[in-house]
């Protein structure tokens with residue numbers, strides 16, 4: 347048993363709505379106590395009780411660790427040339443995923459595992475303390491299975507995404523591929539997955555196929571989430587709400603009717619600023635989602651084709667600048683929003699009994715995350731009270 351008092355915090359974001367201190371439950375000149383991996387006390391510095399150890403964070407600010415609810419970390423290969431071509435005017439389509447599928451199938455387990463570990467470390471450096479990751483670059487029973495077996499070594503929020511795209515060898519008979527996904531592939535993959543996801547969009551899976559896949563996942567004990575409306579306004583949002591998906595992700599194209607559907611549902615609207623940025627697409631307007639009362643999350647969508655970033659501060663800055671979040675809304679979306687999108691109540695906030703997952707920011711306030719785009723402000727990242735990354739600046 348050991349406790350540490352962190353004190354002299356210029357701004358502390360708690361996300362604790364019971365404090366009645368705005369959206370972020372903000373305290374100034376604050377302190378908190380971490381005890382055996384959990385938060386055991388939060389409040390004003392002057393009222394702090396004693397602890398075994400005392401750490402002064404004079405002038406710095408503290409936030410809950412970011413919760414990245416959408417990432418594709420299991421892959422091999424590099425698509426920088428495709429990115430470059432796109433910046434020179436070529437358009438993005440779902441088909442580019444096959445480039446990564448071919449590289450992933452050719453990689454060894456060790457290469458794939460090292461890739462996940464490298465990107466997870468980048469995430470810690472960007473302040474992410476909880477992340478989800480998906481399969482989806484194997485697209486055979488054996489390659490999806492090994493992707494998931496590797497992923498579960500790194501996070502508990504693992505998602506089976508056999509329905510990422512129709513692989514080349516099934517192009518002329520997509521329904522046979524759907525049958526494989528909901529049959530043999532799901533049976534092999536379900537024991538290693540918590541979630542099931544499907545890319546429901548133009549050039550990927552349509553409403554009926556996506557519905558069959560998510561329902562099969564539900565029957566196998568998995569929880570549904572969905573890639574919705576990245577390339578077009580399909581019926582993916584309707585399906586997300588119909589099946590109580592934890593989250594509908596992308597939402598690049600969104601009608602007013604779909605916004606109302608999301609706002610009236612339990613489904614979190616997850617926006618992925620890195621995807622619009624990296625495909626040079628128009629950004630969705632988060633003001634409409636917030637005004638309608640939807641729960642909104644921001645995630646990195648880290649993947650080698652359309653958003654190769656592990657930086658949540660970058661995503662926050664883009665969300666504020668181009669998706670019209672307030673800074674408060676963006677920080678909330680990257681912490682509590684992500685936790686809600688993963689249906690986690692142990693992370694995303696700093697309150698008594700919650701995980702001591704937090705970031706020390708080398709700035710007097712979280713506002714600097716958007717105010718100083720591209721500047722590395724993460725001083726230290728803690729998971730369950732243990733320092734997992736410390737900047738040597």
Ligand SMILES: [Zn+2]
Pocket residue numbers: 416418573647649
């Ligand atoms: Zn994705």
